[in-house]
Amino acid sequence: MNTVFETVIGIEVHAQLRTNTKLFCGCPNQFGTGPNSNVCPVCLGLPGALPVLNKQAVIFAVTAGLGLHCQIRETSVFSRKNYFYPDLPKGYQISQYDLPICEHGHLDITVEGVSKRIGITRIHMEEDAGKLVHQGAEAISGSTGSLVDLNRACTPLIEIVSEPDIRSAQEARVYVENLRRILMFLGVCDGNMEEGSLRADANVSIRPVGTEKFGTRTEIKNVNSFRSLERAIESEVARQTALILSGSTVIQETRHYDDFTQTTKSLRSKADAHDYRYFPEPDLFPLHVSSAWIAEIKASMKLHPDAVLLKYKTEGLSEFEIQVLLDDPEMACFFDACCVDGVSPTAVAKWVVGDFQAILRDKKISFSDSPVAPAALTSLVQMIEKGTLSGKMAKEMLPAMMTGKDPESIVKESGATQISDGDALRPLIAAIIDQHPDVIEKVKSGKRNAADFLIGQVMKETKGRAKPDLVRTLILEDIQNR
Amino acid sequence: MSISQLQDQYRRGEITASAVLDQTYARIDSHDGEVKSFLFHTRALAYEIAGEVDARLAKGKTLPPLAGIPLGVKDNMHMSGEKTTCASKILENFQAPYDATVIARCKEALMLPIGKLNMDEFAMGSSTENSAFFPTRNPWDFSRVPGGSSGGSAASVAAGFVPLSLGSDTGGSIRQPAAFCGVTGLKPTYGRVSRYGLVAFASSLDQIGPLGRSVHDCAYLLDAISGHDARDATSANLPATQVVAHLAMSQKFLKIGIPRELIGPEIDDAVKACVESAIRWYEQQGHQIIWCDMASFSAAVATYYIIAPAEASANLSRYDGVRYGLRDKKADTLKTMIANTRGHGFGAEVKRRIILGTYVLSSGYYDAFYAKAQQVRSLITYEFQQAFQNVDVLLTPTAPTTAFAFGAHAQDPLAMYLADIATIPVNMAGLPALSLPCGFSDGLPVGMQIIGRAWDENTVMGLGHQFQLGTDYHTRVPAIGSVA
Numbered sequence: 001m002n003t004v005f006e007t008v009i010g011i012e013v014h015a016q017l018r019t020n021t022k023l024f025c026g027c028p029n030q031f032g033t034g035p036n037s038n039v040c041p042v043c044l045g046l047p048g049a050l051p052v053l054n055k056q057a058v059i060f061a062v063t064a065g066l067g068l069h070c071q072i073r074e075t076s077v078f079s080r081k082n083y084f085y086p087d088l089p090k091g092y093q094i095s096q097y098d099l100p101i102c103e104h105g106h107l108d109i110t111v112e113g114v115s116k117r118i119g120i121t122r123i124h125m126e127e128d129a130g131k132l133v134h135q136g137a138e139a140i141s142g143s144t145g146s147l148v149d150l151n152r153a154c155t156p157l158i159e160i161v162s163e164p165d166i167r168s169a170q171e172a173r174v175y176v177e178n179l180r181r182i183l184m185f186l187g188v189c190d191g192n193m194e195e196g197s198l199r200a201d202a203n204v205s206i207r208p209v210g211t212e213k214f215g216t217r218t219e220i221k222n223v224n225s226f227r228s229l230e231r232a233i234e235s236e237v238a239r240q241t242a243l244i245l246s247g248s249t250v251i252q253e254t255r256h257y258d259d260f261t262q263t264t265k266s267l268r269s270k271a272d273a274h275d276y277r278y279f280p281e282p283d284l285f286p287l288h289v290s291s292a293w294i295a296e297i298k299a300s301m302k303l304h305p306d307a308v309l310l311k312y313k314t315e316g317l318s319e320f321e322i323q324v325l326l327d328d329p330e331m332a333c334f335f336d337a338c339c340v341d342g343v344s345p346t347a348v349a350k351w352v353v354g355d356f357q358a359i360l361r362d363k364k365i366s367f368s369d370s371p372v373a374p375a376a377l378t379s380l381v382q383m384i385e386k387g388t389l390s391g392k393m394a395k396e397m398l399p400a401m402m403t404g405k406d407p408e409s410i411v412k413e414s415g416a417t418q419i420s421d422g423d424a425l426r427p428l429i430a431a432i433i434d435q436h437p438d439v440i441e442k443v444k445s446g447k448r449n450a451a452d453f454l455i456g457q458v459m460k461e462t463k464g465r466a467k468p469d470l471v472r473t474l475i476l477e478d479i480q481n482r
Numbered sequence: 483m484s485i486s487q488l489q490d491q492y493r494r495g496e497i498t499a500s501a502v503l504d505q506t507y508a509r510i511d512s513h514d515g516e517v518k519s520f521l522f523h524t525r526a527l528a529y530e531i532a533g534e535v536d537a538r539l540a541k542g543k544t545l546p547p548l549a550g551i552p553l554g555v556k557d558n559m560h561m562s563g564e565k566t567t568c569a570s571k572i573l574e575n576f577q578a579p580y581d582a583t584v585i586a587r588c589k590e591a592l593m594l595p596i597g598k599l600n601m602d603e604f605a606m607g608s609s610t611e612n613s614a615f616f617p618t619r620n621p622w623d624f625s626r627v628p629g630g631s632s633g634g635s636a637a638s639v640a641a642g643f644v645p646l647s648l649g650s651d652t653g654g655s656i657r658q659p660a661a662f663c664g665v666t667g668l669k670p671t672y673g674r675v676s677r678y679g680l681v682a683f684a685s686s687l688d689q690i691g692p693l694g695r696s697v698h699d700c701a702y703l704l705d706a707i708s709g710h711d712a713r714d715a716t717s718a719n720l721p722a723t724q725v726v727a728h729l730a731m732s733q734k735f736l737k738i739g740i741p742r743e744l745i746g747p748e749i750d751d752a753v754k755a756c757v758e759s760a761i762r763w764y765e766q767q768g769h770q771i772i773w774c775d776m777a778s779f780s781a782a783v784a785t786y787y788i789i790a791p792a793e794a795s796a797n798l799s800r801y802d803g804v805r806y807g808l809r810d811k812k813a814d815t816l817k818t819m820i821a822n823t824r825g826h827g828f829g830a831e832v833k834r835r836i837i838l839g840t841y842v843l844s845s846g847y848y849d850a851f852y853a854k855a856q857q858v859r860s861l862i863t864y865e866f867q868q869a870f871q872n873v874d875v876l877l878t879p880t881a882p883t884t885a886f887a888f889g890a891h892a893q894d895p896l897a898m899y900l901a902d903i904a905t906i907p908v909n910m911a912g913l914p915a916l917s918l919p920c921g922f923s924d925g926l927p928v929g930m931q932i933i934g935r936a937w938d939e940n941t942v943m944g945l946g947h948q949f950q951l952g953t954d955y956h957t958r959v960p961a962i963g964s965v966a
């Protein structure tokens with residue numbers, strides 16, 4: 001008997017919100033400083049300290065909910081999730097449980113030309129825990145000791161839970177890619193998977209094709225790239241299939257994905273699952289989000305990727321340029337900042353997607369860290385459009401602009417503007433034509449290409465600063481008049 | 483001596499803050515060895531502030547009303563740089579890294595913090611016998627408890643060590659010791675006073691309040707510590723109270739409700755007699771007495787012992803030995819380190835309540851206990867709202883008995899829990915309530931409780947003040963030394 005199995009996947013994404021401060025205290029929401037330097041009595045969980053909800057985090061959670069077509073709950077409730085662990089300073093995590101801020105949303109994906117709608121069950125807000133640094137081992141057990149760093153404690157997260165609507169590793173990947181793009185375009189999350197600002201856990205089960213009942217699922221954790229998400233699911237599906245085909249059963253458990261061996265291994269089974277003893281957080285009253293506030297948030301929201309796509313199409317960008325921009329929200333953000341009034345978006349796109357992206361990639365700098373301000377790139381494009389610079393000259397100026405200089409001052413210092421003044425060029429052109437009577441004959445007999453030689457001579461004399469098409473026109477004019 | 487008298491003496495230049503401190507510590511040194519109300523003193527800080535007060539006095543500057551007034555503080559509120567032990571081994575050497583909002587406001591008012599006061603461990607108890615360090619004695623009778631959990635706060639005022647102290651009240655922890663020690667104590671409306679820097683017992687019930695020799699004195703302290711605090715999300719967005727100013731106005735005629743349930747057989751006859759005579763006194767002043775039924779009160783104690791332990795079980799999870807406080811250093815695994823730290827650090831009553839709270843929140847039991855208790859809590863609140871449609875205040879005994887003997891309830895924690903039968907419903911509904919002395923039985927003070935509408939401390943304290951203008955129970959003092 002040959003049973004064919006179908007894969008059923010639900011995904012939980014934890015996204016760190018880009019607020020200035022943490023979820024319940026005034027500490028900066030940033031890392032990279034020394035251990036336990038971004039902390040205060042609240043996020044250290046000191047006795048007597050109390051949480052105060054960050055309004056910006058609520059705005060971001062609602063923004064994400066709106067971007068994923070969710071219903072926003074007028075009243076949502078924070079609860080305490082109780083468990084002991086050294087990275088959890090209060091002995092409980094403040095999270096939302098039975099009444100989350102957003103519910104009933106969806107996200108559309110397209111895989112191999114087929115569109116599909118993935119349901120979003122809920123989005124809830126919660127605080128992150130701190131970080132343990134184990135000494136001499138990968139876990140507490142076996143280590144000589146573990147250090148606790150609470151910089152990350154109390155930073156704001158949203159958890160986005162999908163319906164079990166996903167049917168393949170590829171669909172899972174596209175779902176998370178689209179989700180990440182939406183969160184990044186809406187400005188609520190920086191989307192950095194390697195640094196953990198976006199983490200995806202996959203609930204995976206299989207069932208014989210044609211059956212309704214879900215198989216026993218396992219939860220796969222520690223996936224920190226799109227590629228490892230796909231591989232983790234594929235390896236887990238293969239493991240479950242082999243188990244069932246050999247007459248064995250899948251047990252409900254949490255499994256850890258190892259990117260090196262590309263396999264999952266058991267972390268803990270349902271038997272040692274915690275009873276988290278959720279109950280409403282008495283230090284925070286229920287959160288009310290009025291319809292007026294939702295409308296206000298909606299009005300000030302950044303564009304959803306779907307709307308961005310339409311905008312780029314109307315602006316006349318090529319399919320290729322649109323794809324590149326949508327795949328890199330930071331680049332898109334830079335591009336949008338460049339597109340001020342009076343400059344052509346297509347001209348800007350040519351530079352952002354082309355030479356400018358190349359030089360950044362070469363130096364391994366992301367668009368958000370670009371030393372060239374959008375305004376500087378805009379002036380460069382405007383100088384080309386006005387004829388002050390040739391495309392070639394502009395390209396040669398990019399390395400100098402990477403030091404942070406704007407194109408105007410570079411041009412001023414080097415004097416290297418394009419000569420586009422006919423009167424300035426005419427005497428030089430006349431002198432060069434005088435030296436080459438043979439070319440005059442060729443041109444007059446109809447071989448207009450012969451003029452190219454003369455253009456080359458002019459360019460050589462002007463060190464490339466003459467505007468080539470103007471030179472051509474002037475040369476032909478001069479010869480005609482002889 | 484009352485706050486007004488002390489203020490007059492400062493104004494006339496008859497005393498200095500440093501001299502007041504000298505006298506205060508001298509009296510404490512000679513008599514607190516017996517009463518044992520203070521866990522430790524905060525002399526350096528007190529003299530530093532006294533110096534500031536005296537310097538300003540010398541320059542003839544006007545001072546805030548409570549400048550130079552000694553203050554005792556229950557040891558569950560942070561005073562930066564001083565210890566906060568909560569009378570627990572687990573925090574025995576914990577040093578507060580910041581000021582609680584109430585302490586910051588008292589410092590701003592230039593009050594003189596004398597020291598930290600004994601209490602039941604983590605405010606769990608009604609006798610101060612649950613202090614991990616030593617029990618406090620009732621200044622009226624050393625063989626009896628001062629009540630709890632703010633036993634040190636009440637005893638220190640009764641013994642004449644300090645004119646004012648801060649307590650916290652989760653189920654009666656200010657009012658019941660105030661009644662047992664013959665002093666006045668107020669539990670303000672939930673949200674009136676910031677809880678920031680108060681070590682939490684049950685967050686939805688805890689409220690800080692003043693204890694003093696009179697309603698008038700307590701009003702000064704409430705006016706100083708109340709008002710919105712952005713660091714406590716449950717603190718109401720209201721300005722500070724102005725009860726002292728209100729007390730100067732003439733008393734209106736009110737409708738006083740008497741819940742039949744709290745004047746029944748559970749209440750000692752002697753206590754009942756004192757409260758009934760106070761009721762008659764109010765009637766003679768022209769107030770209207772209205773009997774009412776508060777049927778949900780009978781379920782209040784049971785409900786409280788689900789909600790308070792549930793919240794406490796989470797609030798006390800942070801004492802795990804990882805970051806501060808006691809730590810079992812011999813344990814070789816994480817689990818044993820946490821278990822041993824908590825096993826050694828917490829006393830029996832605290833453990834009992836953590837276990838109770840953990841149990842009622844467990845999956846499979848939550849709906850039967852915690853969810854049900856929240857419904858009863860809503861019912862109690864609703865019943866108060868209904869009652870306050872017909873009456874302006876409710877008047878009850880504060881506690882069913884006078885101060886009991888040490889060890890009286892050692893074998894029966896449930897009997898001890900019932901001592902809070904009249905005070906617990908008030909915390910459930912978040913209302914303001916005052917306890918003030920209304921008589922004596924066998925030489926022990928009896929307290930009555932006046933409960934008001936939410937945010938109506940003015941009416942509650944106005945009525946208490948009227949009683950104290952017409953009676954002298956609050957001026958009587960126990961016979962330790964000679965109390966001024």
Ligand SMILES: [Zn+2]
Nearest residue numbers: 025027040043
């Ligand atoms: Zn903080």
